[in-house]
Amino acid sequence: MESKATFQRVRLAVTMGDPAGVGPEVIVKALQHPWVQTACRPVIIGDVTALRRAMDLLGIALPLKIVHELHELPTQSPEGVCVLCRTPLSLEDIAYGRPSAAACRETVQFIRTAVGMTVNKLADAVVTGPIHKDALHRHGFPFPGHTEFLQDLTGASHVVMMLAGPKLRVALATIHCALRDVPERITYESLLDTLETLATSLRRDFGLARPKVAVSGLNPHAGEAGRFGREELDVIAPAVNRFRDTHPWCDVSGPHPPDTVFFRAFEGHFDAVLALYHDQGLIPLKLVHFYEAANVTLGLPIVRTSVDHGTGYDIAGKGLAHCGSLLFAMQTAVTMVRHRNAERILA
Secondary structure (H helix, E strand, O other), X not given: OOOHHHHOXXXXXXXXXXXXXXXXXHHHHHOOOHHHHHHXXXXXXXXXXXXXXXXXXXXXXXXXXXXXXXXXXXXXXXXXXXEEOOOOOOOOOOOOOOOOHHHHHHHHHHHHHHHHHHHOOOOOEEEEOOOOHHHHHHOOOOOOOHHHHHHHHHOOOOOEEEEEOOOXXXXXXXXXXXXXXXXXXXXXXXXXXXXXXXXXXXXXXXXXXXXXEEEEOOOHHHHXXXXXXXXXXXXXXXXXXXXXXXXXXXXEEEEEOHHHHHHHHHOOOOOXXXXXXXXXXXXXXXXXXOOOOEEEEEOOOOEEEEEOOOOXXXXXXXXXXXXXXXXXXXXXHHHHHHHHHHHHHHO
């Protein structure tokens, strides 16, 4: 029998993302879902002006409890949706599709606040809304994206980006780099580190006692015995073999031909695929789970999930944005927290 504590409503620190994008709209839509009312206690960290504008746009009236400082957060479930908004922005600052310096600064602060809440046990997990990386970079943001920023904030030594949907999980051996730089970034040591982080998370956060992990090849047909490149022979296979030998609790295999391994995982033969570069993994994932996938950062001391889409500047303010990815990100965060809590109880 599972402990009652396992099924307490999970406290989620949900960041709005860029208030000039679709983040506020998908939050308002997601909060209407019955599952949210029973499984979690979200605190929205964002701009209340943008949230109210989204409510007006969608014709959805949510009762809001606005707080401005962390010490004002309710200790029990509040009447209405709790919104932490330290510095309300003007409508001029959050014009649809036009990121301002003020909005970019607040977007970064939303993330800092959510991480701080979770590290200090005021929340159980972070769920992040979409940010516009180019806009943030133009206003001084020094990190490639969320993943690297979260690693810096938490001091994590090694993190892995994983995209997860209902039937397919894909982790990435390399993330934000040019395609021509991928081969040199795939090393024996980096693959071992990535497999360690991935396999440990699958067991701890997703309850898989013996996870099945498939490692994709880099070249067509996984190199075809060196005919199309030697990365599989010289780097990938040795790393897979070493990890298998030292981690008998993980069923790791590969390198598999990239053109079939994702289909096999989708059919249920593997719990996750380790793709070797960004688009190798994200294209098949988004093809089958475009509206219902989450980005998960593995290797952090906290649970963090995110939507797997961008700010949608082209549709912001039109009410067209789909909230499925945010809902799945929230559900994934709850799953991960409950597995971690159950592990602590058993320990």
